[in-house]
Amino acid sequence: MIKNIWKEFRKNRAFRLGVILLLFFISMAVLAPVIAPYDPEALLGMPNQRPSAAHWLGTNDIGQDIFSELVYGSRISLKVGIVAALAVTTLGSTIGMVAGYYKGVVDKVFTVLTNVAMTIPSLPLTILLVGFLKTGMLGMVVAICITAWAGTARVVRAKVLQIRELPYIQIEKLMGVSDFKVLFKHIVPNIADIVMTRCALSVGGAMMTETSLSFLGLGSFTQKSWGNILHFAFYRNGVINNMWWWYLPPILCISGCMLGFVLVTHYGRSRSQLIKG
Amino acid sequence: MLFPFRGFERDLSMKRKIILNRLLISLGTIFLIVTISFILVNLMPGDPLVNIMGDDQYYRVKYSDPELLEEIAKKYGLDGSLGERYVKYLGNILRLDFGFSFTRNRSVLDIVLYRLRWTLVLAVPATILSALFGALLGIRAGWYQNGLLDRIMTPLTLVLNTIPTNCTAILFLTLFSYKLRLFPISGMASGGLTGGAYIRDVMWHMCLPLSVMVLSRTCSNFIHMKSYVIQVKGEEYILTAVAKGVPKTKVLFRHVLKNALLPYVTILCMQFGHIVSGSVMIEVVFSWVGMGNVMNTAISASDFPIMQMCFLLTAVCMVVSSILADVLYVLLDPRIKEV
Numbered sequence: 001m002i003k004n005i006w007k008e009f010r011k012n013r014a015f016r017l018g019v020i021l022l023l024f025f026i027s028m029a030v031l032a033p034v035i036a037p038y039d040p041e042a043l044l045g046m047p048n049q050r051p052s053a054a055h056w057l058g059t060n061d062i063g064q065d066i067f068s069e070l071v072y073g074s075r076i077s078l079k080v081g082i083v084a085a086l087a088v089t090t091l092g093s094t095i096g097m098v099a100g101y102y103k104g105v106v107d108k109v110f111t112v113l114t115n116v117a118m119t120i121p122s123l124p125l126t127i128l129l130v131g132f133l134k135t136g137m138l139g140m141v142v143a144i145c146i147t148a149w150a151g152t153a154r155v156v157r158a159k160v161l162q163i164r165e166l167p168y169i170q171i172e173k174l175m176g177v178s179d180f181k182v183l184f185k186h187i188v189p190n191i192a193d194i195v196m197t198r199c200a201l202s203v204g205g206a207m208m209t210e211t212s213l214s215f216l217g218l219g220s221f222t223q224k225s226w227g228n229i230l231h232f233a234f235y236r237n238g239v240i241n242n243m244w245w246w247y248l249p250p251i252l253c254i255s256g257c258m259l260g261f262v263l264v265t266h267y268g269r270s271r272s273q274l275i276k277g
Numbered sequence: 278m279l280f281p282f283r284g285f286e287r288d289l290s291m292k293r294k295i296i297l298n299r300l301l302i303s304l305g306t307i308f309l310i311v312t313i314s315f316i317l318v319n320l321m322p323g324d325p326l327v328n329i330m331g332d333d334q335y336y337r338v339k340y341s342d343p344e345l346l347e348e349i350a351k352k353y354g355l356d357g358s359l360g361e362r363y364v365k366y367l368g369n370i371l372r373l374d375f376g377f378s379f380t381r382n383r384s385v386l387d388i389v390l391y392r393l394r395w396t397l398v399l400a401v402p403a404t405i406l407s408a409l410f411g412a413l414l415g416i417r418a419g420w421y422q423n424g425l426l427d428r429i430m431t432p433l434t435l436v437l438n439t440i441p442t443n444c445t446a447i448l449f450l451t452l453f454s455y456k457l458r459l460f461p462i463s464g465m466a467s468g469g470l471t472g473g474a475y476i477r478d479v480m481w482h483m484c485l486p487l488s489v490m491v492l493s494r495t496c497s498n499f500i501h502m503k504s505y506v507i508q509v510k511g512e513e514y515i516l517t518a519v520a521k522g523v524p525k526t527k528v529l530f531r532h533v534l535k536n537a538l539l540p541y542v543t544i545l546c547m548q549f550g551h552i553v554s555g556s557v558m559i560e561v562v563f564s565w566v567g568m569g570n571v572m573n574t575a576i577s578a579s580d581f582p583i584m585q586m587c588f589l590l591t592a593v594c595m596v597v598s599s600i601l602a603d604v605l606y607v608l609l610d611p612r613i614k615e616v
Binding site for chain 2: 112116118125131204212215216239242244247251254262
């Protein structure tokens with residue numbers, strides 16, 4: 001596994017860039033207390049300072065160090081993204097697996113459900129759901145979960161439908177191996193790469209949604225994410241006064257992180273191109 | 278091929294059956310959405326009146342004037358059992374009665390329809406323009422794969438796609454409005470203008486939000502169109518056509534586009550579902566007072582009747598556009614014969 005990734009890392013430029021970007025942001029989140037010069041919540045006197053040696057990205061409207069906010073913000077943004085993506089992927093791939101494996105009535109019901117959910121997922125509905133579910137981190141994760149599982153379910157179902165027709169699975173079923181064992185021992189390893197790819201995409205998607213929600217002020221105010229910083233930069237006149245050191249860094253962080261997750265899903269693409277010719 | 282017409286007739290009846298099936302499913306979906314929206318408001322923990330009125334007001338009224346509370350409950354159709362309320366709610370929806378806004382004391386339908394107009398002014402041209410741009414660029418990039426346009430556009434769209442629209446909007450705002458002072462900072466029109474001047478003024482205000490929308494949608498359209506063209510290009514019948522000596526332009530227009538535009542049309546139909554409230558972020562940044570802005574203010578003020586209607590309108594619009602996409606696909610694609 002690790003050998004494969006290393007090989008891919010050396011050959012595939014897009015994948016390499018993605019991994020580097022992600023490592024950068026993940027280490028930023030992990031090492032936040034070491035990197036950040038100040039406590040992001042601490043009020044450090046003068047508000048609205050320009051960037052200087054003491055405050056690399058200046059201070060915000062109530063005198064908090066923006067660079068420290070940004071570094072700690074990576075924790076919240078990544079956390080929401082990863083938790084939501086794990087929930088979405090688990091839900092989606094379970095439904096997809098069950099539907100694809102058992103076929104018949106179960107599949108029909110789940111397909112209709114998936115189609116319904118496919119027409120629903122989109123930002124406005126997530127926003128409204130968060131409005132109904134009360135704002136905050138949990139509401140956000142639940143809302144993302146409700147609206148985003150269908151894509152994964154559809155992809156996984158299609159793959160499982162293919163795999164279950166393979167001779168060795170059919171033979172095992174004839175031999176009377178339990179469904180549970182077949183599913184987890186032989187089907188899960190085969191769909192693992194697809195599920196991982198979908199998961200990486202979901203993290204990106206969830207982070208994007210989180211940014212938008214926090215930007216509208218629907219996130220949790222006690223925990224500052226990048227979207228939250230952007231919210232304050234926009235609503236507390238940071239944008240109007242053209243304080244680029246306030247609104248530009250969170251935008252760069254969000255986009256860089258998103259790009260990282262999208263590029264990582266290019267894993268294996270160079271190999272498939274080689275096979276194709 | 279002895280009885281081509283009989284086959285054709287059977288196809289048509291098959292297609293009718295498929296379309297009917299889809300219609301039924303989407304009707305069911307709409308019913309489900311209406312029910313979900315009822316559940317969201319009514320089954321939340323606590324008295325739904327708390328959610329409608331907000332904590333402070335609810336308790337103030339509850340202690341000072343309990344009879345008023347009952348009256349308010351009646352006004353919002355919150356008296357009676359859950360089943361009764363549900364039936365009443367369904368009836369109201371059928372009569373397009375969405376109740377009164379709590380914060381503005383006007384009919385929700387009036388407010389939302391007025392705002393919807395402004396959103397459509399922005400979203401309809403954006404959807405059409407980005408569909409055109411996406412198709413043209415995508416076709417060229419796919420047809421001349423690894424050509425100059427492809428090598429520039431593909432990484433560019435990949436990067437642009439990862440920037441959230443509110444971020445693009447903010448960047449456009451600071452660059453074009455504050456730095457270069459080319460466009461107005463916010464709003465939809467300057468006051469006191471009529472006729473042609475008014476229309477020109479609105480268009481001037483529209484420039485920035487429209488271009489942000491077109492940019493972000495063109496990117497995704499481009500990616501889709503390019504991949505469809507490449508996919509079709511790899512088919513064997515294209516190879517046959519080329520080998521037969523059919524001129525290249527004819528191969529492109531007759532064989533490739535005919536097949537590649539099919540899924541593209543579906544994607545475009547789906548985009549019409551986002552027309553109602555897909556521009557929330559852009560509207561908020563540019564203070565364009567359309568659906569997105571109404572939704573945003575309604576949420577921060579806990580104005581549940583408005584939220585409910587936005588939820589219903591958005592969801593129904595998506596269902597309608599997806600059924601449109603399905604039906605168009607079935608009608609256009611002669612290969613579909615099964616459910």
